[in-house]
Amino acid sequence: DAGVIQSPRHEVTEMGQEVTLRCKPISGHDYLFWYRQTMMRGLELLIYFNNNVPIDDSGMPEDRFSAKMPNASFSTLKIQPSEPRDSAVYFCASSLPRYTGELFFGEGSRLTVL
Amino acid sequence: AQSVTQLGSHVSVSEGALVLLRCNYSSSVPPYLFWYVQYPNQGLQLLLKYTSAATLVKGINGFEAEFKKSETSFHLTKPSAHMSDAAEYFCAVSRSGSARQLTFGSGTQLTVLP
Numbered sequence: 001d002a003g004v005i006q007s008p009r010h011e012v013t014e015m016g017q018e019v020t021l022r023c024k025p026i027s028g029h030d031y032l033f034w035y036r037q038t039m040m041r042g043l044e045l046l047i048y049f050n051n052n053v054p055i056d057d058s059g060m061p062e063d064r065f066s067a068k069m070p071n072a073s074f075s076t077l078k079i080q081p082s083e084p085r086d087s088a089v090y091f092c093a094s095s096l097p098r099y100t101g102e103l104f105f106g107e108g109s110r111l112t113v114l
Numbered sequence: 115a116q117s118v119t120q121l122g123s124h125v126s127v128s129e130g131a132l133v134l135l136r137c138n139y140s141s142s143v144p145p146y147l148f149w150y151v152q153y154p155n156q157g158l159q160l161l162l163k164y165t166s167a168a169t170l171v172k173g174i175n176g177f178e179a180e181f182k183k184s185e186t187s188f189h190l191t192k193p194s195a196h197m198s199d200a201a202e203y204f205c206a207v208s209r210s211g212s213a214r215q216l217t218f219g220s221g222t223q224l225t226v227l228p
Binding site: 004042043045091093102103104105106107108 | 150155156157158159160163204216218219220221
């Protein structure tokens with residue numbers, strides 16, 4: 001069974017540009033999470049969805065960040081406009097309907113904003 | 115509030131030596147505790163979890179951890195380090211076992227010396 005799939009794996013862009021990160025969760029998982037990882041702040045939960053509905057977006061840093069989940073197999077995290085301080089690795093993770101304590105992470109999208 | 119503290123951001127051991135990675139938690143209620151591992155350029159994957167059953171928990175790749183309530187600790191150990199164990203290790207706590215309430219530690223980078 002395929003794991004969580006993220007794209008792109010690497011993105012280099014210039015300040016002010018729009019960035020869209022994509023995620024396909026594991027089939028049958030109804031929780032989807034977006035995390036950001038930086039050296040300074042470690043792993044931060046940005047937002048999570050349950051059954052495609054955003055439940056908690058309190059970790060989204062600013063209005064420049066938005067996330068959507070139009071269906072059970074696809075989610076996007078968008079940054080508009082991007083800034084150099086947004087440079088990080090962004091992870092998508094999913095979990096089973098009956099939570100067992102295990103998150104399944106994608107390989108991450110490394111974003112560099114110049 | 116819940117939190118985890120990982121003592122030592124970097125740990126180096128020789129191949130074949132004991133691995134000990136330290137984690138202390140704080141939680142107002144009995145916690146669920148987890149260890150995740152992150153190999154270079156990959157997402158996190160679950161090593162093991164404690165969910166109030168046996169205090170000694172065995173995980174994948176020969177790792178185990180012991181829950182000690184009196185010490186509020188959940189240290190990760192492996193009797194004999196292998197080169198392939200080189201990775202970053204994260205301790206995490208959840209108040210209810212919910213993925214949406216996971217709090218990750220800052221991580222410990224394990225280096226295995228030949």
